[in-house]
Amino acid sequence: MSPVIGRLAIIGQGLIGSSITRAVYERKLARETVITDADPKVRKRLLELGLGEARVVDTASEAADGADMVIGCVPVRAYGEVVSEIASVLKPGAILSDVGSVKQGIVEECLPLIPDGVHFVPAHPLAGTEFSGPDAGLPRLFADRWCILTPPEGVDQTAIKTASKFWEGMGSKVEVMSPARHDTALAITSHLPHLAAFSIFHTALAQEEADHSPVIQFSAGAFKDFTRIASSNPVMWRDIFLMNREPVLKALRNFIADMEACARAIEAGDGDTLENLFSVSRSTRRKVIEKEHISQQPKKPKGELKDTLFRPYSQGD
Amino acid sequence: MSPVIGRLAIIGQGLIGSSITRAVYERKLARETVITDADPKVRKRLLELGLGEARVVDTASEAADGADMVIGCVPVRAYGEVVSEIASVLKPGAILSDVGSVKQGIVEECLPLIPDGVHFVPAHPLAGTEFSGPDAGLPRLFADRWCILTPPEGVDQTAIKTASKFWEGMGSKVEVMSPARHDTALAITSHLPHLAAFSIFHTALAQEEADHSPVIQFSAGAFKDFTRIASSNPVMWRDIFLMNREPVLKALRNFIADMEACARAIEAGDGDTLENLFSVSRSTRRKVIEKEHISQQPKKPKGELKDTLFRPYSQGD
Numbered sequence: 001m002s003p004v005i006g007r008l009a010i011i012g013q014g015l016i017g018s019s020i021t022r023a024v025y026e027r028k029l030a031r032e033t034v035i036t037d038a039d040p041k042v043r044k045r046l047l048e049l050g051l052g053e054a055r056v057v058d059t060a061s062e063a064a065d066g067a068d069m070v071i072g073c074v075p076v077r078a079y080g081e082v083v084s085e086i087a088s089v090l091k092p093g094a095i096l097s098d099v100g101s102v103k104q105g106i107v108e109e110c111l112p113l114i115p116d117g118v119h120f121v122p123a124h125p126l127a128g129t130e131f132s133g134p135d136a137g138l139p140r141l142f143a144d145r146w147c148i149l150t151p152p153e154g155v156d157q158t159a160i161k162t163a164s165k166f167w168e169g170m171g172s173k174v175e176v177m178s179p180a181r182h183d184t185a186l187a188i189t190s191h192l193p194h195l196a197a198f199s200i201f202h203t204a205l206a207q208e209e210a211d212h213s214p215v216i217q218f219s220a221g222a223f224k225d226f227t228r229i230a231s232s233n234p235v236m237w238r239d240i241f242l243m244n245r246e247p248v249l250k251a252l253r254n255f256i257a258d259m260e261a262c263a264r265a266i267e268a269g270d271g272d273t274l275e276n277l278f279s280v281s282r283s284t285r286r287k288v289i290e291k292e293h294i295s296q297q298p299k300k301p302k303g304e305l306k307d308t309l310f311r312p313y314s315q316g317d
Numbered sequence: 318m319s320p321v322i323g324r325l326a327i328i329g330q331g332l333i334g335s336s337i338t339r340a341v342y343e344r345k346l347a348r349e350t351v352i353t354d355a356d357p358k359v360r361k362r363l364l365e366l367g368l369g370e371a372r373v374v375d376t377a378s379e380a381a382d383g384a385d386m387v388i389g390c391v392p393v394r395a396y397g398e399v400v401s402e403i404a405s406v407l408k409p410g411a412i413l414s415d416v417g418s419v420k421q422g423i424v425e426e427c428l429p430l431i432p433d434g435v436h437f438v439p440a441h442p443l444a445g446t447e448f449s450g451p452d453a454g455l456p457r458l459f460a461d462r463w464c465i466l467t468p469p470e471g472v473d474q475t476a477i478k479t480a481s482k483f484w485e486g487m488g489s490k491v492e493v494m495s496p497a498r499h500d501t502a503l504a505i506t507s508h509l510p511h512l513a514a515f516s517i518f519h520t521a522l523a524q525e526e527a528d529h530s531p532v533i534q535f536s537a538g539a540f541k542d543f544t545r546i547a548s549s550n551p552v553m554w555r556d557i558f559l560m561n562r563e564p565v566l567k568a569l570r571n572f573i574a575d576m577e578a579c580a581r582a583i584e585a586g587d588g589d590t591l592e593n594l595f596s597v598s599r600s601t602r603r604k605v606i607e608k609e610h611i612s613q614q615p616k617k618p619k620g621e622l623k624d625t626l627f628r629p630y631s632q633g634d
Contacts, residue, residue: 186535188521190537198594199579200510221444227602229542238592249584252580255516259512281547285547
């Protein structure tokens with residue numbers, strides 16, 4: 001089978017960019033891969049790592065020049081700058097994509113900068129690890145994960161199909177939706193949990209200070225699972241919240257209202273309301289996991305699935 | 318070395334009770350173990366399982382009669398009933414303990430029922446899995462986990478030392494504190510995260526209904542980690558919240574205030590406040606994990622530690 005992409009350019013070689021570089025090589029998804037990073041130290045490291053057959057160049061324009069597909073893998077607030085830089089060298093018929101965690105803001109910023117004849121197919125792979133940088137990339141990072149494509153209205157269907165084949169080639173489950181719908185969904189399933197995980201440390205630290213006694217150390221698996229995402233990159237997350245403001249605020253206000261309802265139920269000793277809420281949540285969570293469970297993806301690593309379903313955690317701790 | 322306990326009685330053989338039974342047998346912590354459960358089906362299953370050399374009896378009184386240490390492993394709201402039932406057969410000098418997730422309420426309920434000469438040393442092992450019942454027990458469930466002892470004032474120091482030796486014998490890290498302090502600490506590190514995890518599903522489901530489009534399915538590791546504890550037992554958690562009302566309400570109100578502060582910062586586009594909050598939380602979390610890392614516990618399974626520190630999750634998803 002011939003590669004999905006002829007010449008592929010990947011701009012930015014952090015965790016996500018270098019994972020794509022590795023996956024593309026392992027799965028032979030491009031005939032030729034050109035990579036770069038704005039940071040000279042990263043470019044130097046890329047030469048040492050020698051990721052597959054990827055050619056390392058010094059500038060985004062050099063990488064994008066003549067590429068059939070260009071994927072930006074930079075912080076959410078840097079896309080406008082990158083697209084302005086490469087716009088003039090993008091070849092007609094090329095596919096331009098990204099990996100940003102927020103879509104509406106990136107589309108609004110980049111769309112006016114993209115020349116006619118270039119197909120803009122924004123993407124968001126729902127995958128990552130707690131590490132960053134070109135050494136942290138994993139060739140199987142996207143396997144069995146969602147990749148959400150958010151093409152603006154009127155984008156060429158063939159380009160969307162090619163982008164889908166590209167991500168499916170890396171083992172992802174691809175879903176196409178509007179940028180706005182993506183941002184609303186992720187505000188709840190990703191942005192809000194991150195905010196709650198970051199916040200609870202402030203709540204706990206304030207209590208330690210008020211009581212002059214340790215609190216956080218007496219946390220078992222429950223707190224560790226719950227707050228794992230609080231190890232995420234503060235600058236990256238600051239920018240995600242600033243860019244996805246309205247959907248996050250809406251989700252956050254609904255969440256606060258739900259927590260206030262819990263407070264009222266606890267205050268009133270209303271056990272039925274609590275038990276009902278908990279039961280619905282548990283069954284919903286099991287349905288979500290069940291979805292995972294019956295996923296038709298090939299090569300689904302059983303270990304990972306077992307881990308998701310059965311990894312002991314500290315219920316009751 | 319002779320066993321820490323002569324005759325041990327374990328009342329209730331769910332996940333925690335049957336894990337203690339298994340651990341005690343594996344580590345030879347008692348000369349004799351007598352177990353029971355209020356549910357005849359569980360008692361029948363215990364006979365089939367044949368947990369070590371534990372003798373299965375039909376009633377709590379039969380189990381507690383003549384025991385040197387009695388551990389109740391029942392739902393938090395059932396301890397008063399159990400203690401009333403066994404009070405008359407408890408032998409002078411016996412240690413009475415429990416494994417409840419809430420301590421103040423259990424102490425207030427049980428202390429008046431306990432005869433003079435019986436040493437009440439309440440315990441809370443910060444450990445569990447998402448399963449329940451006698452088949453779910455694990456002999457190493459408590460290894461390298463905290464076990465918090467909350468003896469009421471004036472309890473015999475020798476009894477506290479014996480209880481500590483017993484839990485250390487199962488590999489736990491033992492800490493002694495007041496019931497009130499336990500409840501305050503766990504309200505933040507366990508009860509509040511459970512409430513948030515349960516609640517966020519309500520928030521997500523309400524949004525799915527409002528938008529007529531799926532949301533929860535587009536969740537990657539972040540949401541899964543964050544909500545793993547929402548698979549916990551609804552009745553057990555209803556009772557924990559009802560019994561630990563004031564500390565939970567205090568923690569919950571502080572958490573809501575912190576989330577409201579985040580909402581204000583996002584609304585105002587105040588990136589510095591967000592970045593600062595996130596940075597403090599990340600460094601705090603790493604300190605907590607670091608604490609784990611330098612834990613002096615013997616037999617600390619490296620795998621588990623690696624899992625805690627490095628298991629990939631979906632930062633950025």
